[in-house]
Amino acid sequence: MKxxxxxxxxxxxxxxxxxxxxxxxxLPGQEGKSLKDEDVLQHLxxxxxxxxxxxxxGAQISWVTVFLTEYxxxxxxxxxxxxxxxxxxxxxxDFTTSKHWVVHLACMCHSFHYLKRLLETLFVHRFSHGTMxxxxxxxxxxxxxxxxxxxxxxxNHPLYTPPTIYGExxxxxxxxxxxxxxxxxxxxxxxxxxxxPPGSKTRKIPYPTKNPFTWIFLLVSCPNYTYELGSWFGFTxxxxxxxxxFFTAVGFIQMTVWAKGKHRSxxxxxxxxxxxxxxxxxxxx
Numbered sequence: 001m002k003x004x005x006x007x008x009x010x011x012x013x014x015x016x017x018x019x020x021x022x023x024x025x026x027l028p029g030q031e032g033k034s035l036k037d038e039d040v041l042q043h044l045x046x047x048x049x050x051x052x053x054x055x056x057x058g059a060q061i062s063w064v065t066v067f068l069t070e071y072x073x074x075x076x077x078x079x080x081x082x083x084x085x086x087x088x089x090x091x092x093x094d095f096t097t098s099k100h101w102v103v104h105l106a107c108m109c110h111s112f113h114y115l116k117r118l119l120e121t122l123f124v125h126r127f128s129h130g131t132m133x134x135x136x137x138x139x140x141x142x143x144x145x146x147x148x149x150x151x152x153x154x155x156n157h158p159l160y161t162p163p164t165i166y167g168e169x170x171x172x173x174x175x176x177x178x179x180x181x182x183x184x185x186x187x188x189x190x191x192x193x194x195x196x197p198p199g200s201k202t203r204k205i206p207y208p209t210k211n212p213f214t215w216i217f218l219l220v221s222c223p224n225y226t227y228e229l230g231s232w233f234g235f236t237x238x239x240x241x242x243x244x245x246f247f248t249a250v251g252f253i254q255m256t257v258w259a260k261g262k263h264r265s266x267x268x269x270x271x272x273x274x275x276x277x278x279x280x281x282x283x284x285x
Contacts, residue, residue, distance in 0.1 A: 060131035067121040070140050074148030075114040081152035082107045093158045102162035102171055106155050106239050124189050147247045155239050163240040177234030185227035187213035205270050219282035222259040
């Protein structure tokens with residue numbers, strides 16, 4: 001007999017994802033602690049007879065479906081505002097294009113970001129388990145879809161004005177930051193993927209590889225979040241849009257919570273974990 005729990009691969013997203021399984025198998029006297037997937041009945045500290053408790057946690061949905069829904073929505077919503085489909089702005093602006101080149105650049109960057117996420121979901125990320133509670137998808141989609149629509153409305157608005165203080169220089173620097181962090185984020189995801197062979201649940205300490213973008217592992221436990229934060233900082237600088245800045249701040253708070261949780265789990269699990277690492281920002285946080 002093999003007990004089963006279900007949770008997202010923390011090596012890819014990190015922290016406490018709050019994921020649960022369709023059912024949890026619990027040892028007698030340990031009703032608050034579920035068994036691991038790899039636990040085998042013959043190896044459990046029980047006698048010839050034992051009572052197991054099962055908890056029904058409701059309908060589940062696969063993580064792949066969740067990610068595709070979360071990331072596909074913002075991509076399509078943003079493009080609707082970009083192409084100014086009817087009933088969003090005044091009728092005279094329907095299907096018109098912005099006169100500002102920054103608007104077109106922002107659309108390409110935003111689309112690239114979510115296309116990257118979709119492709120990573122399909123071809124890069126490895127999930128140690130398959131599902132999460134169905135109710136969580138509504139909360140997650142509200143967050144991603146709502147912020148995408150809010151940002152897109154203002155960036156693609158007919159009255160939008162691009163950065164004026166430093167002008168094109170600011171936009172170019174922001175673009176460099178955005179692209180640099182996108183490549184870095186992808187590099188970290190590849191490094192984390194390679195830590196765990198297909199079908200394996202082995203947990204290892206992530207270390208820098210020959211890829212320079214992974215050298216940040218020397219100082220940070222969750223550099224995927226560090227690069228993610230940098231990408232949205234660059235996008236904020238590029239658009240100079242308040243909703244984007246707010247989305248970046250909220251994302252930073254949430255990723256910090258995940259990173260701290262992941263950092264604590266590393267310290268608890270590995271006695272030789274590098275002491276110089278911080279959860280998300282080197283020497284700071």
